[in-house]
Amino acid sequence: NAGVTQTPKFRILKIGQSMTLQCAQDMNHNYMYWYRQDPGMGLKLIYYSVGAGITDKGEVPNGYNVSRSTTEDFPLRLELAAPSQTSVYFCASSSTGSPLGYSNQPQHFGDGTRLSIL
Amino acid sequence: AQKITQTQPGMFVQEKEAVTLDCTYDTSDQSYGLFWYKQPSSGEMIFLIYQGSYDEQNATEGRYSLNFQKARKSANLVISASQLGDSAMYFCAMRGSVGSNFGNEKLTFGTGTRLTIIP
Numbered sequence: 425n426a427g428v429t430q431t432p433k434f435r436i437l438k439i440g441q442s443m444t445l446q447c448a449q450d451m452n453h454n455y456m457y458w459y460r461q462d463p464g465m466g467l468k469l470i471y472y473s474v475g476a477g478i479t480d481k482g483e484v485p486n487g488y489n490v491s492r493s494t495t496e497d498f499p500l501r502l503e504l505a506a507p508s509q510t511s512v513y514f515c516a517s518s519s520t521g522s523p524l525g526y527s528n529q530p531q532h533f534g535d536g537t538r539l540s541i542l
Numbered sequence: 543a544q545k546i547t548q549t550q551p552g553m554f555v556q557e558k559e560a561v562t563l564d565c566t567y568d569t570s571d572q573s574y575g576l577f578w579y580k581q582p583s584s585g586e587m588i589f590l591i592y593q594g595s596y597d598e599q600n601a602t603e604g605r606y607s608l609n610f611q612k613a614r615k616s617a618n619l620v621i622s623a624s625q626l627g628d629s630a631m632y633f634c635a636m637r638g639s640v641g642s643n644f645g646n647e648k649l650t651f652g653t654g655t656r657l658t659i660i661p
Binding site: 457464465466467468469472482512514516528530531532533535536538 | 546575577579585586587592594633648649651652653654
């Protein structure tokens with residue numbers, strides 16, 4: 425039961441470095457999401473994808489990029505890391521649910537990547 | 543725009559007592575879903591319970607139940623017979639109607655309530 429797998433679990437970057445946070449799901453979900461969680465706060469959506477080749481911005485997309493070349497993978501790219509990007513990053517996925525109304529399908533989350541920019 | 547408000551930053555409850563975690567929401571959607579997630583100190587997000595806006599009965603899942611009052615736009619989580627393992631952060635979240643606007647598929651989260659169970 426792999427579910428949503430995120431790598432790495434921890435990472436320390438220097439200011440200006442770049443990196444890619446990996447996310448993979450094995451549930452054949454169409455929808456995938458990237459969130460960040462700052463200390464003591466809720467989750468804020470960075471980017472999301474409704475299927476391979478389709479992505480869109482969330483609340484806080486600046487400084488990040490995503491791609492979705494397959495259903496399974498949804499990597500998050502940080503270019504020119506800044507201290508403000510120090511956070512815990514969560515990837516999530518969900519199935520389509522009802523196409524005509526609200527969806528009762530919960531989002532399944534990975535265990536998170538704790539990222540520090542120094 | 544959707545908004546979730548959790549007004550209790552922290553709560554302390556005696557073990558075996560019931561506890562209610564408050565959640566109010568704001569949306570212009572006619573159909574929507576409300577979710578509660580638990581985040582223990584280990585950091586993972588665990589789905590607890592779901593309530594649809596058109597569900598006539600309040601959702602229940604084991605010791606978790608959702609006190610849904612649509613007119614008041616509230617969706618409070620009730621945990622019965624609390625246990626030490628219930629100590630965690632709890633997040634209320636909302637998903638709007640999907641339809642042709644795929645952007646509504648995303649979840650909007652509240653800021654969370656930190657629940658501490660006292661032995």
